[in-house]
Amino acid sequence: MRPALPPSAALSPAVAGAILLTLAASVTLTGHDGLRAARVLALMVPLFIWLRWPVQHHAWKALRLVLVSTMLCLFVLDGVVRTYIQSRYQAVPESAMVLAAVANTSPREAAEYAQSMGHALWLGLVGAGVALCAVIALTSLSNRHHAPMGKAGRWALIALLVLCSVGLLSKHWRRYHPAIYWSTWVTSITQLRSSLANQGDEREQLLANAEAAKPWLTSTGPSTVVLVITDSVNRDNMSLYGYERETTPELTAFSREEAARWLTLSYAWSAEPGTLASLSGIFSFGMRGQNDPVGQHHHVLAMARAAGYRIWWMSNHDDIAIDQQHARLAHSVEMINRQPGRGSASLDSELLDCLEEALVDPTERKLIVVHLLGAHPDYRRRAPEGMRPFDAGNDAVEARMVNDGRSLWVREMRQTYDAAIRYHDGVVTQTARLTRQHTPAQGQAAWLYLSDHGQEVGHSANRTGHSAATEAGYRIPALVWRSSPPVPAEASKRPFRADWMGWLLADLMNVRWDAMEPSRNVLDEAYAWEPPALPLKDVHFHR
Ligand SMILES: [Zn+2]
Numbered sequence: 002m003r004p005a006l007p008p009s010a011a012l013s014p015a016v017a018g019a020i021l022l023t024l025a026a027s028v029t030l031t032g033h034d035g036l037r038a039a040r041v042l043a044l045m046v047p048l049f050i051w052l053r054w055p056v057q058h059h060a061w062k063a064l065r066l067v068l069v070s071t072m073l074c075l076f077v078l079d080g081v082v083r084t085y086i087q088s089r090y091q092a093v094p095e096s097a098m099v100l101a102a103v104a105n106t107s108p109r110e111a112a113e114y115a116q117s118m119g120h121a122l123w124l125g126l127v128g129a130g131v132a133l134c135a136v137i138a139l140t141s142l143s144n145r146h147h148a149p150m151g152k153a154g155r156w157a158l159i160a161l162l163v164l165c166s167v168g169l170l171s172k173h174w175r176r177y178h179p180a181i182y183w184s185t186w187v188t189s190i191t192q193l194r195s196s197l198a199n200q201g202d203e204r205e206q207l208l209a210n211a212e213a214a215k216p217w218l219t220s221t222g223p224s225t226v227v228l229v230i231t232d233s234v235n236r237d238n239m240s241l242y243g244y245e246r247e248t249t250p251e252l253t254a255f256s257r258e259e260a261a262r263w264l265t266l267s268y269a270w271s272a273e274p275g276t277l278a279s280l281s282g283i284f285s286f287g288m289r290g291q292n293d294p295v296g297q298h299h300h301v302l303a304m305a306r307a308a309g310y311r312i313w314w315m316s317n318h319d320d321i322a323i324d325q326q327h328a329r330l331a332h333s334v335e336m337i338n339r340q341p342g343r344g345s346a347s348l349d350s351e352l353l354d355c356l357e358e359a360l361v362d363p364t365e366r367k368l369i370v371v372h373l374l375g376a377h378p379d380y381r382r383r384a385p386e387g388m389r390p391f392d393a394g395n396d397a398v399e400a401r402m403v404n405d406g407r408s409l410w411v412r413e414m415r416q417t418y419d420a421a422i423r424y425h426d427g428v429v430t431q432t433a434r435l436t437r438q439h440t441p442a443q444g445q446a447a448w449l450y451l452s453d454h455g456q457e458v459g460h461s462a463n464r465t466g467h468s469a470a471t472e473a474g475y476r477i478p479a480l481v482w483r484s485s486p487p488v489p490a491e492a493s494k495r496p497f498r499a500d501w502m503g504w505l506l507a508d509l510m511n512v513r514w515d516a517m518e519p520s521r522n523v524l525d526e527a528y529a530w531e532p533p534a535l536p537l538k539d540v541h542f543h544r
Contacts, residue, residue, distance in 0.1 A: 012139075012142050013146075014142055014143045014144070014145050014146030014148070015143075015146065015148070017139045017142035017143040018049065018052060018053065018139075018143035018146075020139055021049075021073070021136065021139035021140060021143055022049055024077070024132070024135065024136065024139070025045060025073055025076055025077060025136070026042055026045075028076070028077045028080035028081060028084075028132070029041050029042055029045065029076060029079075029080050030042075030080075031080060031084045032079060032080030032081070032082075032083035032084045032087070033080070033083065033177070037177060040168055040174050040177055041076070041079075041177050041178075043164075043165045043168045043174075044165070044168055044169070044174075044175070044177065044178045045073075045076050046161065046165045047162055047165050047166070048069050048072055048073060050158050050161055050162050050165075051065060051069060052065070052069055052140070052143055052144065053146075053150075053158060054150075054155075054158060055147075055148070055149055055150045062144055065144060066140060066141055066144045069140050069144070070136060070137045070140040070141070072180070073136050073140060074133050074136050074137070075179040075180055075183075076179055077132055077133065077136055078129065078133070078179070079179035079182070079183070081128075081129050081132070082094065085125070086099060094186060095186060095189070096319055097319045097320055097321040097324060097336070098319060098336055100189055100190060100193055100321060101193065101197070101321055101324060101325075103190055104190050104193040104194045104197055193321065196325075197325060200325040200326065200329075203295050203326075204303075204325075204329060204330055206295040207295055207298070207299070207300040207303040207330065208303045208306065208307070208330070210295070210297060210298065210299055210300075210303065211299060211300070211303035211304045211306065211307035212307050214299065214304065214307070214514045214515070214516065215307075215514060215515070216304050216307050216308040216512050216513060216514040217308065217512075217513055217514070218308055218309060218366075218511050218512060218513075219511045219512075219513055220445065220511045222441070222443055222444040222445065223365045223366065223441035223442075223443065223444030223445075224310075224365070224366050224367070224441070224444055224445050224446070224447075224510065224511060225360065225366075225367045225369070225436065225439065225440065225441055225444070225445070225446045225447075226310075226367070226368050226369070226446070226447045226448075226449070226506070226509050226510050227356070227360075227369045227371065227432060227436045227446075227447070227448045227449070228368065228369070228370045228371070228449050228506060229371045229373065229429060229432050229448070229449070229450040229451075230280075230283070230370065230371070230372050230373070230450075230451060230452075230453060231373040231374075231375030231376075231425065231429070231450070231451070231452045231453070232276060232318075232373065232374055232375040232376065232377040232452065232453055232454075233375055233376045233377045233378065233452065233453075233454065233455070233456040233467070234375045234376050234422065234425065234452035234455070234456070234477065234478055235376075235452075235455040235456045235457075235458070235460070235473055235476050235477070236269060236452075236455075236476050236477055236478040237460060237473070237476055238376075238418065238419055238422050238458070239252070239422060239426075239478055240253060241253050241256065241265060241478070241480075242265070242267070242478065244398075245396065245397045245398050246391055246396065246398055246419050247423075248419050248422040248423045248426060249422065249423075249426040250426065251426045251427050251429075251430035252426050252429060252430050252433075252480070254430075255430050255433055255434065256480075259437070259482055261487050262482055262483055262484060262485075262487060262488060263480075263481070263482050263488070264480065264481040264482075264488040264489075264490070264492055264493055265478075265480055265493055266478075266479035266480065266481070266492070266493060266495070266497040266523065267493055267494055268494070268495070268496040268497065268542055268543055268544065269451065269476075269477050269478060269479035269496075269497045269498075269499070270475050270476065270477060270496065270497070270498050270499065270533060270535075270542060271452070271453060271454040271455065271474075271475045271477045271498070271499040271500075272287065272475075272498050272499060272500040272533035272534075272535070273453075273454060273500075274454050274455075274467055274468060274469040274474040274475060275454060275467060275469075276320075276323070276453050276454065277291050277322055277323070277326075278290070278291045279453040279454050279499060279500070280323060280326070280327060280453060281293075281326070282499065282500030283451075283453070283499050283500055283502050283503070284300050284301050284302060284327055284503065285298050285299065285300060285301075285500075285503070286299060286301065286500075286501070286503035286504060286518075286521070287498070287500030287501050287503070287521070299503075300327075300330060301502075301503040301506055301507065302327065302330040302331060302368070302370075303330055304503075304507065304512060304514070305368045305506075305507075305510055305512060306330065306332075308366075308510070308512040309366055310366045310367065310368045310510060310512075311332050311333075311362075311364045311366065311367055311368070312330065312331035312332050312333070312367075312368045312369075312370065313331055313332070313333045313335075313355075313359040313367070313368070313369040313370065314327070314328040314330075314331035314333070314334045314335070314370045314372070315334075315335040315336075315337070315352050315355040315356065315359070315369070315370070315371055315372070316328065316334075316335070316336050316337070316338070316352075316371075316372035317337055317338045317347055317348075317349050317351065317352055317372065317373055317374045318336070318338060318372050318374065319336060319338045323372070324336065328370075328372075331370065333359075335355050337351055337352060337355065338374070347374075348383075348384075348385065348424075348428075349373040349374055349375070349383075349425065349428045350427070350428050350431075352371055352373065352428075353428070353431055353432070353435070356369065356371055356432060356435055357435055357439075360435055360436070360438075360439035361439065365441075365444075366510075368510060371432055373425070373428065373429075375421075375425055375452060376418055376421040376422055376425060376456060378456075378465070378466055378467075380414065380417040380418045380420075380421045381417055383421035383424065383425070384420050384421045384423070384424035384425075385424065388420055388423070388424055389416070389417075389420050390419075390420060390423055391415075391416045391419045391420055391423075392416050392420075394412070394416065398415070398419075399412060402415065402459055405459070406463065407459040407463055408463055411458070411459040411463055411464065411465060412459065414458055414459070414465045415458045415459050415465075418456070418458045418465070429450055432448065432450075433448050433450070433482055436448040436482070437482070437484070440484045445483070445484050445485055445511075446483075446484045447481070447482065447483040447484070447509035447510075448480075448481070448482040448483075449479075449480070449481050449502070449505065449506060449509060450478065450479070450480040450481075451477060451478065451479040451480070451499055451502060452477040452478055452479075452499075453477075453499070454467065454474060454475060454477065454499075455468070455472075455473050455474050455475050455476045455477050456468065456473060456474070457471050457473040457474055458473070460472075460473035461473055469536060470536070470537070471537070472537060472540060475535055475537075477499060479497050479499070479502075481505070481509070481524075483509060488524065489524060489526075492523050492524055492528075494543075495523050495528055495530065496530050496532070496542040496543060497523045498532075498533045500533065501521045501522075501523070504517070504518060504519075504521045504522035504523075504525075505522055505523055505524060507522075508522050508524050508525070530542070
């Protein structure tokens with residue numbers, strides 16, 4: 002017969018196990034939300050199954066105690082750290098903001114950070130220590146059980162184990178296991194550290210190149226230029242560009258109010274189908290590829306700085322590469338979206354307050370870059386819930402898509418995409434109205450809007466998303482407003498390519514330098530169109 006339970010044990014193994022499960026589960030539930038919390042709990046359940054399994058041998062029990070308590074401590078620490086980061090920064094640990102902050106922090110800064118937290122840090126450490134001790138003590142108590150288990154009980158545990166193991170088979174599920182998650186996290190930090198070091202040097206080089214070009218200003222008064230870059234917006238889905246669904250009534254109204262100061266670039270194209278490559282071209286005057294060395298290349302933000310502009314960058318994206326390659330050339334950087342990936346749900350309108358703050362800043366020469374999520378997949382998340390003006394279907398667009406053999410799913414995605422464009426219309430128009438409203442006295446203001454690339458939503462293929470292989474992937478909107486002088490109306494029919502934006506932006510900022518190419522500035526009489534090399538056949542760029 003096995004020895005009886007020692008009388009010193011205040012809790013029976015079963016009660017200790019139940020308390021342990023409650024503790025670990027509640028920490029997990031505060032650290033993760035929704036479906037992810039359920040997945041993490043499923044990853045934790047096998048530990049409890051093992052703990053309940055009737056094991057006789059002492060060596061096995063000792064091993065079980067060490068492994069189960071270590072793993073449960075990891076789960077609890079994972080939950081505590083996540084809860085802290087979420088409540089303090091509204092962010093998850095793998096967000097670009099947190100990764101960049103950790104990768105950028107020296108040991109001295111880390112010590113200062115700890116100091117700045119004062120006794121909250123000690124309270125937190127003591128709290129975490131108590132929780133870990135409780136986990137170990139409860140695991141140890143629970144580990145002592147000798148309750149025998151019948152065949153039925155064993156089969157039930159095995160069935161539960163198999164059920165939970167399904168989670169381990171899925172990569173998206175498994176990666177939230179704290180042991181896997183945090184070792185991946187440490188690897189990301191290490192990689193980021195080495196690449197960030199290089200990009201700081203690259204920015205220095207770009208600033209030096211701009212200084213060497215000695216740019217000058219052609220006007221002396223105050224100047225405010227707002228550059229709005231959006232994501233995944235196809236001009237064919239904007240009523241301003243002739244789309245049958247009324248997706249852009251507000252831009253259309255503003256363009257009529259401001260007819261003399263407004264330019265719709267009818268035939269605008271991106272030179273790339275993806276964000277990073279497109280932004281590289283947009284900011285480098287079409288000269289520098291995504292992974293090219295800096296060399297003698299110019300960055301339009303560096304040029305603006307060298308000419309005396311103060312630069313703001315405000316973004317609804319959360320992307321380390323964009324942050325490092327472009328945003329950090331600005332004097333002030335504000336990233337409002339700290340939940341990474343396609344699932345992020347922060348709406349673009351949340352940037353409007355930031356924009357207004359920058360617009361009222363008394364600095365004489367301002368360049369304000371506003372980077373929107375636009376209509377980036379997932380389309381559903383780009384507009385407020387319930388804003389679905391095109392769900393009824395039965396219109397010309399729907400009829401054409403049916404005629405073209407588009408599936409029901411693609412047609413529904415088009416309705417969602419158009420709803421995102423309709424919401425986007427309000428945000429974009431508001432950025433233009435704010436720019437007009439804050440035109441400096443005795444000065445100028447200008448506003449430029451374009452998308453980084455287009456989007457295929459059943460335009461010429463029965464699918465949706467970024468598209469390198471169809472024109473829809475490159476058909477972007479590009480719009481200009483300038484308080485004075487009037488914009489040349491004839492420019493509206495000139496084809497425009499996004500990677501030449503730098504020349505147009507420099508014109509709007511009244512920045513000049515010796516090696517400028519007026520033939521690439523769409524506002525200039527000397528403009529000479531050269532089509533970008535798209536991986537497509539028979540593109541009619543005047544369309
Ligand atoms: Zn994009």
